[in-house]
Amino acid sequence: MVEWTEEERAFIQEIFSKLKYEVVGPKSLCRALIVYPWTQRYFAHFGNLYNEDAIMGNPEVARHGVVVLHGLDAALKNMDNIKSNYAELSELHSEKLHVDPDNFKLMADCITVVIATQMRSSFTPAMQAAWYKFLSVVVSALSRQYH
């Protein structure tokens, strides 16, 4: 089971308390689609993803970015048992959506970069370490139902 120090819990709480879902969610998904363009294959039904401006202006991308970011709420609410909260989402991504689990890490990286651009120097190294650990556990939980 994953152990969290008091300091790590405080860092995670602080990040979420400053997190604007409707800003960070869309920016994170846009980054994934632009920086790792193969991920667009999962969103063919979103209409125009033809270039960076189209992606950044696409309302379905923005809406879905918020949905994806709220997916982290389950982990925040239950940090001592993150694994148990993602069984359904993991199955969905594996069996219905057929998402390569490598992409979870890419999405996590994009969320982290957006948070860094928003929080700037208050995203300290120690806070980054706690956040990286948090996202790694979520990514692992999302990958569990794949085999």
Next chain:
Amino acid sequence: MVEWSDAERSAISGVWGKVNIDEIGPQTLGRLLIVYPWTQRYFGSFGDLSSAAAILGNPKVAAHGKVVLGALGKAVKDLDNIKATYSSLSQLHCEKLNVDPDNFRLLADCLTIVVAIKLGAAFSPQVQGTWQKLLAVVVAALSSRYF
């Protein structure tokens, strides 16, 4: 050979122009040692790495961070010859320093975060995409003499 568009060349020099090696180098290496603590094994001779504060205040970490980031400048100055530029550094890291090449990617990720913090919204998705392409080419060049 890696192709660079004019827009990409311009984005890279735009980012590099804002990078102060004396500031960004130490922050990047500091984050690596804090966020991915196993990397401390390569720096046993640096003294106190026992906490985030110790790492961030350690003068040897700061000095070496500047060395590492200075070496990245070689890629920026000669984008069309990155592989040749890093040939001897690659051999050094493999044969003398015995560094697992996975760690180059981790350092690149830390640098991306530090740059994102520094540039904020100016680190747009397009700029991030180009910057990550540069770092991926450098990481590949550093890994090229391993086998």
